[in-house]
Amino acid sequence: MQDKKPEEKKRIYSSMFVKMFIAFILIGLIPLLLTGQILYMRLSSSVEEVMISNASQMAVNMGKNVSDLIGKYDDITQSLYDYTSDDYLYFYELLDDTELEEEERERQITNILYNIMNMDRSIQNVRFIYDKIYNVSRDSTKNMDIRKVLDAQWKPREEDLNSLYIMPTHSESNYYYNSEEKVFTMARNYMDVSTMRTAGSRRMGTLYVDFDPSELEILEEGMDMGEDSEVVVADAKDGTVIYSRDSEKVTQKNQSISGILEALEGESGVYRTEDSIYAYCSVENTDWKVLASISRQNIEGMYMDSGRFVLGMLGAAVLILVAFYGFSRYTSRPVRTLKDAMEKMQKGELDTRVDIRSHDEIQVLGEGFNEMADHLQQYIDQVYVAELRQKDAELAALKSTIKPHYLYNTLEVIRMTAISENAEKASRLIDSLSKQLRYLIGNESDQVTLKEELENIREYFYIVKVRYENLYDLEMDVPADCLHLKVLKLILQPAIENAVKHGLRPKKGAGKVRISVLRRSGCLCITVMDDGVGMPEEKVQEITDLLGKDTIGSRKGETISIGIKNTYDRIVKNYGNSYGFQITSCENLGTIVEYTLPVLEE
Structure with missing residues (x-):
């Protein structure tokens, strides 16, 4: 507490307002008083002389x-x-x-x-x-x-x-x-x-x-x-x-x-x-x-007038000092507001903004401060996204360090054991899991054929069907001339997962996910559609708005998954802003995710 007091005093004495006040006293008020005193002394010493000189001239x-x-x-x-x-x-x-x-x-x-x-x-x-x-x-x-x-x-x-x-x-x-x-x-x-x-x-x-x-x-x-x-x-x-x-x-x-x-x-x-x-x-x-x-x-009256003149100057100086104090307080208020906002920003209150309407340079500084705070917020959001992606990359790198063959061999031993004991369903599940792992970490390339992507979806959905006792079905309508086209790995996986988790499961009954592919206007169009519970229009708009931002995750009440956001960003980053996907939904009818991708031949 004792250490803070000297610091507060130092801050007060170093403020612009105090400096202006002291400068006014030193440069304006004191010279004014000295001038008045000198003038009074000269008048006092020469009043009689001047009056006699004037009277002589008049005579x-x-x-x-x-x-x-x-x-x-x-x-x-x-x-x-x-x-x-x-x-x-x-x-x-x-x-x-x-x-x-x-x-x-x-x-x-x-x-x-x-x-x-x-x-x-x-x-x-x-x-x-x-x-x-x-x-x-x-x-x-x-x-x-x-x-x-x-x-x-x-x-x-x-x-x-x-x-x-x-x-x-x-x-x-x-x-x-x-x-x-x-x-x-x-x-x-x-x-x-x-x-x-x-x-x-x-x-x-x-x-x-x-x-x-x-x-x-x-x-x-x-x-x-x-x-x-x-x-x-x-x-x-x-x-x-x-x-x-x-x-x-x-x-x-x-x-x-x-x-x-x-x-x-x-x-x-x-x-x-x-x-x-x-x-x-x-x-x-x-x-x-x-x-x-x-x-x-009359001469004494002139002396009195001189004294009243000096007293008037002193009174005027005091009034000017008070007026300047009030004016300085008023004009420095925007500066103090800006200083307080910067201190809050230093403490981490990044949502701090100022409302300065002084119609001068301080207002320009305030607007600049708000713009800087907005950019800083955006930058921090970008850094947050980058950190999440970095963690994903580190996790992927960690996964890649695991010996793939050891995993494959282990899963194969488990599968053969299940076959020898007539556990065909368990054997099939292990086979699907093995194929997904091989697809995920066995292929280092980020580009795969549409056929490989769809095969991975089938293996994933087999596990889903077993888990939910064949309550859900998967349909695919894919022309043969599109299977060889190149797409990003795992581009459809998040949409399928959300269709099951947020569309079919809350329905509490049978459900279906349909994937259709076609070429249109020089683009590869992939549609993932479910007949689940759907979403309200406000929720769809919220997801659409968040896809265009740099923020992700479930901060501030957002419910869109990291996978959906990362998939959208991967498409834009690899193919440009003309590509991506669009989500439409209707409550109690289902949700549609429409991908628009470039046609990339193998």
């Missing part, structure tokens, strides 16, 4: 977009210098024309302002302050408060307006009665460019263009860094928030933003606080700064 992009937008708006505010019409080459001519009716001047200036407003969809209002205020707006319901417009509290200084002046996002309530909309304003003085001297000294008016802050929101689209993170545009001079997604911060001076702006060094960089990290850059030609903030909570 730079936002700064560039804002700078480009300001450049576009700068061009719009200078469009008055490009004005020309049929009546005036320059805008200042329109303003200085003293002969022009004020109403016409107002109409033309208003048209010019409308043209400016239509240059960009983000322009909400355009005002030009000369000796009076000219105003156009996309919303015609707005009512301008002239007093507030002229209020110096929100207006920039005159000297600041000689170039583009940007007024941070503010409420339209600064100069409209009924509007709280947010805008940011671009302002510029219009100078008299009629001469070089006046171009630098004479201000003719100031252009104010109000823009929708949502234009800045468009610039921020696609720059999502997560919750609690944002992009802010602020004025570094006073800390005013120019743009933020949080509208409440806009136009106000945010203390935290102001503190950060004061601490910033250089045009761009990174600034860290306890709660956030800021990537910043300057907007070209302005005092504005773009701040892209990253919440430390």
